[in-house]
Amino acid sequence: MTIGRSNAADITVPADATVSRLHAIIERVSGCWIIIDDGLSKNGTFVNGERVGGRRKLSSGDRIRVGRSLLVFRDGASSEEEMTIALSPLLIRNSLTDAQIMVLKALCRPYDARSAYSYPASNGQIASDLCLTVSTVKTHMRALFQKFRVPDLPPNQKRSFLVERAIESGVIVDHEQ
Numbered sequence: 026m027t028i029g030r031s032n033a034a035d036i037t038v039p040a041d042a043t044v045s046r047l048h049a050i051i052e053r054v055s056g057c058w059i060i061i062d063d064g065l066s067k068n069g070t071f072v073n074g075e076r077v078g079g080r081r082k083l084s085s086g087d088r089i090r091v092g093r094s095l096l097v098f099r100d101g102a103s104s105e106e107e108m109t110i111a112l113s114p115l116l117i118r119n120s121l122t123d124a125q126i127m128v129l130k131a132l133c134r135p136y137d138a139r140s141a142y143s144y145p146a147s148n149g150q151i152a153s154d155l156c157l158t159v160s161t162v163k164t165h166m167r168a169l170f171q172k173f174r175v176p177d178l179p180p181n182q183k184r185s186f187l188v189e190r191a192i193e194s195g196v197i198v199d200h201e202q
Contacts, residue, residue, distance in 0.1 A: 026051045028070075028091055036096070043068050043092030051083070051098075058083040058100060068092055073178070074185030088189065095193055118196045120172065126196075128165040131155055133188050133197045145184040 026035035031046040038044045045066040052059055062070035062077045070077040071090040083089075085100040118126065131151040135144065146154070148162045155162075169175075173190045175183050191197040 028089075028096075038091060038094045041092045041094045044094060045092075048091045049077070049089075058098070060089065060098075066091065074182045074189065088186070090189065095189060121169075121196065125165050125169055125172075127155055128157075128162060129169060129187075129191055129197060132166075132169075132184065133191060144181070145188045 027047060027050055028034060028036045028038065028044075029046050029048045030038055030041065030044045032039070034047065036051075038048075045068070048062070048066040049070045050061040050065070052061060059080050059082050060070065060072060060077055061080050063079055068091075072081055072083065072087050074088075074090075083098045083100070085098065087098045089096040089098055121129070128151055131154045132145050134154075135146050135150075148159050148166065151157070152159045152162045169187060170183060173187055173194075175187050175190065178186060188197075
C-alpha cells in the first residue's frame, strides 16, 4: 500500500501539503508489516518519533508521521489492551497547571513537523527559556509524561512522543510554538 498526497495512493493525505505525492510504502513481508521510505519523501517518514531510513518493521499501535499528519498502524488483531488505549480520552488543556503548559510550550517551540531534523527542546534549554532550574523542569516533565501517558521509551523518543501527543490532543496548537 502506498501513502501519499496523490489520489492514486492507497492511503491518501490530500489536505497536508507537507506530504509528498508518493511518501512511503507499507508492505507485508514474511508475515510482518514494514514501512519503506527510501528517499521517496521530501520531509521524511517517522515511526514513534524516529526517522525511517529505508525499511522498518511495524508493530500494532506504532505512530507514523508523514508530513504533519499522524497515522496509527493497526495490524488487524485487536487486543483488550489496545481497545482500552483507543477509548481513553485525550488530555485537555484544563487538565494541566499553568506551569506545565509553559514547560510544554517551551518543549514544543523548536519542534517543526515540516522539518525532518527538528527536535524538542532539552531540559537545559527549557530551564534557560523560562528562568527555572533544570530540576524544576524535570519535575514538570515527569508529570507531563504521566499525564499524557507516554510509554517507557528512550529519553529522546519520549520527548518527541510527548510533543506529538500534545499537538494531536490540541493542548498545543501549531501557531503557539
